[in-house]
Amino acid sequence: xxxxxxxxxxxxxxxxxxxxxxxxxxxxxxxxxxxxxxxxxxxxxxxxxxxxxxxxxxxxxxxxxxxxxxxxxxxxxxxxxxxxxxxxxxxxxxxxxxxxxxxxxxxxxxxxxxxxxxxxxxxxxxxxxxxxxxxxxxxxxxxxxxxxxxxxxxxxxxxxxxxxxxxxxxxxxxxxxxxxxxxxxxxxxxxxxxxxxxxxxxxxxxxxxxxxxxxxxxxxxxxxxxxxxxxxxxxxxxxxxxxxxxxxxxxxxxx
Amino acid sequence: xxxxxxxxxxxxxxxxxxxxxxxxxxxxxxxxxxxxxxxxxxxxxxxxxxxxxxxxxxxxxxxxxxxxxxxxxxxxxxxxxxxxxxxxxxxxxxxxxxxxxxxxxxxxxxxxxxxxxxxxxxxxxxxxxxxxxxxxxxxxxxxxxxxxxxxxxxxxxxxxxxxxxxxxxxxxxxxxxxxxxxxxxxxxxxxxxxxxxxxxxxxxxxxxxxxxxxxxxxxxxxxxxxxxxxxxxxxxxxxxxxxxxxxxxxxxxxxxxxxxxxxxxxxxxxxxxxxxxxxxxxxxxxxxxxxxxxxxxxxxxxxxxxxxxxxxxxxxxxxxxxxxxxxxxxxxxxxxxxxxxxxxxxxxxxxxxxxxxxxxxxxxxxxxxxxxxxxxxxxxxxxxxxxxxxxxxxxxxxxxxxxxxxxxxxxxxxxxxxxxxxxxxxxxxxxxxxxxxxxxxxxxxxxxxxxxxxxxxxxxxxxxxxxxxxxxxxxxxxxxxxxxxxxxxxxxxxxxxxxxxxxxxxxxxxxxxxxxxxxxxxxxxxxxxxxxxxxxxxxxxxxxxxxxxxxxxxxxxxxxxxxxxxxxxxxxxxxxxxxxxxxxxxxxxxxxxxxxxxxxxx
Numbered sequence: 001x002x003x004x005x006x007x008x009x010x011x012x013x014x015x016x017x018x019x020x021x022x023x024x025x026x027x028x029x030x031x032x033x034x035x036x037x038x039x040x041x042x043x044x045x046x047x048x049x050x051x052x053x054x055x056x057x058x059x060x061x062x063x064x065x066x067x068x069x070x071x072x073x074x075x076x077x078x079x080x081x082x083x084x085x086x087x088x089x090x091x092x093x094x095x096x097x098x099x100x101x102x103x104x105x106x107x108x109x110x111x112x113x114x115x116x117x118x119x120x121x122x123x124x125x126x127x128x129x130x131x132x133x134x135x136x137x138x139x140x141x142x143x144x145x146x147x148x149x150x151x152x153x154x155x156x157x158x159x160x161x162x163x164x165x166x167x168x169x170x171x172x173x174x175x176x177x178x179x180x181x182x183x184x185x186x187x188x189x190x191x192x193x194x195x196x197x198x199x200x201x202x203x204x205x206x207x208x209x210x211x212x213x214x215x216x217x218x219x220x221x222x223x224x225x226x227x228x229x230x231x232x233x234x235x236x237x238x239x240x241x242x243x244x245x246x247x248x249x250x251x252x253x254x255x
Numbered sequence: 256x257x258x259x260x261x262x263x264x265x266x267x268x269x270x271x272x273x274x275x276x277x278x279x280x281x282x283x284x285x286x287x288x289x290x291x292x293x294x295x296x297x298x299x300x301x302x303x304x305x306x307x308x309x310x311x312x313x314x315x316x317x318x319x320x321x322x323x324x325x326x327x328x329x330x331x332x333x334x335x336x337x338x339x340x341x342x343x344x345x346x347x348x349x350x351x352x353x354x355x356x357x358x359x360x361x362x363x364x365x366x367x368x369x370x371x372x373x374x375x376x377x378x379x380x381x382x383x384x385x386x387x388x389x390x391x392x393x394x395x396x397x398x399x400x401x402x403x404x405x406x407x408x409x410x411x412x413x414x415x416x417x418x419x420x421x422x423x424x425x426x427x428x429x430x431x432x433x434x435x436x437x438x439x440x441x442x443x444x445x446x447x448x449x450x451x452x453x454x455x456x457x458x459x460x461x462x463x464x465x466x467x468x469x470x471x472x473x474x475x476x477x478x479x480x481x482x483x484x485x486x487x488x489x490x491x492x493x494x495x496x497x498x499x500x501x502x503x504x505x506x507x508x509x510x511x512x513x514x515x516x517x518x519x520x521x522x523x524x525x526x527x528x529x530x531x532x533x534x535x536x537x538x539x540x541x542x543x544x545x546x547x548x549x550x551x552x553x554x555x556x557x558x559x560x561x562x563x564x565x566x567x568x569x570x571x572x573x574x575x576x577x578x579x580x581x582x583x584x585x586x587x588x589x590x591x592x593x594x595x596x597x598x599x600x601x602x603x604x605x606x607x608x609x610x611x612x613x614x615x616x617x618x619x620x621x622x623x624x625x626x627x628x629x630x631x632x633x634x635x636x637x638x639x640x641x642x643x644x645x646x647x648x649x650x651x652x653x654x655x656x657x658x659x660x661x662x663x664x665x666x667x668x669x670x671x672x673x674x675x676x677x678x679x680x681x682x683x684x685x686x687x688x689x690x691x692x693x694x695x696x697x698x699x700x701x702x703x704x705x706x707x708x709x710x711x712x713x714x715x716x717x718x719x720x721x722x723x724x725x726x727x728x729x730x731x732x733x734x735x736x737x738x739x740x741x742x743x744x745x746x747x748x749x750x751x752x753x754x755x756x757x758x759x760x761x762x763x764x765x766x767x768x769x770x771x772x773x774x775x776x777x778x779x780x781x782x783x784x785x786x787x788x789x790x791x792x793x794x795x796x797x798x799x800x801x802x803x804x805x806x807x808x809x810x811x812x813x814x815x816x817x818x819x820x821x822x823x824x825x826x827x828x829x830x831x832x833x834x835x836x837x838x839x840x841x842x843x844x845x846x847x848x849x850x851x852x853x854x855x856x857x
Contacts, residue, residue, distance in 0.1 A: 005649075005651055005656065005659065008732075008735070009659075009663055012663055012739065015739070015743075016667070016739075016743065019743060019744075019747075020746075023747045023750070027751075027768050028744075028747035028748070028750070028751050028768075028769065028772060029747065029750055029751060030750055030751070030752075031751065031752055031765060037679075040679070041679045041680060041682070041683060044677055044679055044680050045674065045680050045683075048673050048674050048677055048680065049674075051673065052670040052671070052673055052674070055666075055670055056666065056667070056670055059637060059638075059641070059666050060663065060666070062641050062645075063641055063659070063662060063663060066641055066644045066645045066646075066647075067644065067649060067659060069646075070580060070644055070645075070646065070647040070648065070649035071649045071651055073648065074648055076648075076842075077581065077648065077841055077842040077844075077848045078580065078581045078582040078646060078647045078648050078840065078841040078842065078848070079582075079646060079841055079842055080582070080583060080839075080840065080841030080842055080843035080844060081582065081583065081585065081646075081841070082583050082585070082586075082587065082838075083585050083586035083587065083588070083589065083639075083642075084585075084586070084642075087586075087638075087642065088586050088589050088635070088639075091634075091635065091638045092631065092635055095630075095631055095634045095635065096631055099627045099628070099630055099631060100627070102627065102673060102676075102677060103623065103624055103627045105677075106623070106677045106678055106679055106680070107620070109678075109679040110616070110619065110620060110623070110678045110679050111616070113678075113679055113682060114615075114616040114619060114678075115616045116616065131531075132440070132532070132533070173530065173531045173532075174433065174437075174440060174530055174531060174532040174533075175431075175433050175434040175437075175440050175532070176431055176433070176434065176546055178611060178686065180686075180754065182683075182752030182765055183752075183765075185682070185683045186682065186683075187611050187682050187683065187685060187686070188611060188613070189611050189612045189613055191546050191547060191612065191613050192433060192527050192530055192546060193527025193528065193529070193530075193545065193546065194527075194613065196613050209763050209764060209765050211752070211754055211763060211765075212754075213611075213685070213686040213687075213754045214431075214686060215356070215426065215427045215431070215434065215756045216434060217356070217434060217440055217441045218351075218352035218353040218355070218356045218425065218441065218442070218758075219352065220356070220756060220757065220758075221352065221756075221757040221758040221759045221760075221762055222759070222762050224762055224763060
């Protein structure tokens, strides 16, 4: 047991390091980034991961050594020591510096995500309406304006152009939901009673899953949606096609 | 009372004696009968044990709920063997989506409010505070008893939720409106949620009484010579946690009353205008409230509650490390300052639960800064613990193993907090399993291991009998390994983007490859739960036939070890004077390697 205790701490260290080192290979890690903001967020995540790894390894090795030696040496008495101001200042300063560094490093990314001044002035707009337990999307249609007659409404799938800024306005009809697109690293709660802005730029055409991330009732787990990003020409074609479909169905209705 | 004193409050103290341990008034208990000894009592020790039994039962109950949650996540919508018929018979032995939401809501509530908080401030707070400061009882013994019975009433209200129409509350332990306030939004938001809120409000009253008692006891009833800077860190942890509850808990209680009013009277403190729930507009008067108001009020207490759940644990661990390393706690004053600053900063970091709520850019930045700040004192404490055992003569008692386990796992829980404190990273990780991993490392890896350490350390004082040390170490080893197998992979689940509170991850293509990981976690959780039987066996065996211990089995310095095991009514059988700090161990301690804090008053 005496030898085991120190070893147990080292085993924990080894297990954690191996586990985290293997995870990206096994795919149990960040999904491939799909938006421009995902890159600084991932960089921040990676940087903090390095700090965590160093801090963890350091503390575990100190702990393992202290336990291993302390459990082995049983003769005589421990030296009475009530503390050491210099040491306290040293580690407080070192930890403080790291924390200040992390705090400082994240400021620009947080601003890009949430500072109203960083909101794109022009970009494709769309409305997101959340309710138990589905997503509805309103697209601006051919005139590029929301709230006009040619708006295109879809269930479950948001269609946006890739490579350009997209500006969403999120609303909820009932309870709090959260618009989460893991591959885009964005998440924004949709609080009823307010219109919440959210913006991003998707890098490549593709389909990305929308996950509701805030508990919204027993159907919460199934409140899935999609973002379909199209290259500009395809997006324009999609808008034109929906307009044509609308005109045709409108003509049928009138008859 | 103007000065600290240990004059008895309403009960006579035994005269000094040289008789062997256990004399005092433990015989007296036998004469009073079971009812007067264990039920109708104002003795702080018995009240502590009452809390211990009640909150341990809730810990067990919450653990069983967790097993059902894990079953669902590993094998969604499959028939549960054995207990399935009994518990989920109506839905064909399968956990229904509504039952699942109730499961994790009640798991979280049971664990936070009815297991961990009362284990620390209720059980250990009541048992240890008077003994460690050298007082015969708490300052207000009757109030103390009242706080336990009010706690039990809250527990009853909480459990009653399972038996009402619509089932137990199912809007999460955070009870965010409008989901929680509008009965049409969720089945559990009917009578179940009303009972849940009543339970929280009643519990709030109990906890405030209990905290008040602890604070007054420490301030007013310390033994002669027990100056502030001679208090053991366990007392500091419990004192500051109690003060923190006094400062913040009334806010949650008030918030709970407002939510009750929204539900019962039809006010709209949290309900905005223009809702359409289940295609029907809810009937509320003058809708114009804000769902975010609840989040502020809730987290104003429930974030500090995290510190209430960990500060006493830090105190236990500091004491146990020092006793078993035969060395003083390294940097006593910095440790006290760290406890104080964690509590102070703990009051201004609640907004970090709301980074994705629409808090606003500047507010997010401010709460990020305060959150980064609070990491400092916690990290400083970790280094002080390592320095405490550095060069010690370590006795690997079961208590020591659990205390060391606390340090190792608290570090993991603390470090994963760095990801979450960084706002842009939190935007991604918020409400994913990384958060679940993070707080379980703090609350289970941290606090629960500290509670096991404290039980191994202090149960012999409570019962007069030793636990089996070998069995205790095996219990530690299995718990430590299984616990990491349960909670470590949750980091990966979260980093891969898996949200919490989902009943079925397989809905999303993104989570498909995580299924084996989820099953591994579930198997580990079953092992972890089963392994706890070792501890139950150990305690039962110890109660029946554990070796009798003397007053001071660990050769420790603090005052409780001067009392008989178990201490009688009035605690001490001689008048004590404290003439040194709590951690006089090692080569400078005198004739032996420790110097007790107290000597008899002459």
